Amino acid sequence: MTNQSPTQTQGQQPGRAPAPAAPAAAKGGSAAPPFPGAKPAVLGTLATVVSLVVLVALGEATGHLLMIAPLAATAMIVCSTPALPPAQPRNVVLGQLGSGALGLVAVALLGHSLWVAAVAAGLSVGLMLVLRAVHAPAAATAVLAVLQDPQPLRFLLLLGIGSVLLVLIGLVAAKTGAIAKYPSYWW
DSSP, X not given: OOSOOTTOOTTOOTTXXXXXXXXXXXXXXXXXXXXXXXXXXXXXXXXXXXXXXXXXXXXXXXXXXXXXXXXXXXXXXXXXXXXXXGGSHHHHHHHHHHHHHHHHHHHHHHOSSHHHHHHHHHHHHHHHHHHTOOOTHHHHHHHHHHHHOOOHHHHHHHXXXXXXXXXXXXXXXXXTTSSSOOOSOOX
């Protein structure tokens, strides 16, 4: 016999709501999402490769660097997790451009250093939250702007073009069935 009330469970204190249940472990003992299957994995990978090759090809054709590390991460997010908020056009474009601009302002005010890059990346998170456009690769864009000292207008223009191209490639990939429905919302 216990001194618990009929509605009280083991380990629960009187007057408190029960703790939420832990997520059920998937097959294999992990709470990680299941493998999406061979076809979506292959098609998402191919869509990512195509999007990055397009950025490289356009960069080579114009003599401007369009394929930068943060956009490679953006391509992966758009092509492998198209329904998630960071993949949506608003988040991709505003997150990248806002963080790029913030990095340029940081370097103009404080100069080039790893310290400034760290502060710019951190502040870009706050900016993206305010803009309601969180996109993790964009924090790296702020770092890039500080450490590489690009020409500001050219950098932002190319960053915008690259971001929009990745959104357009996501649209084409979704229309052809290579990836799931994209976008979930525009703005």
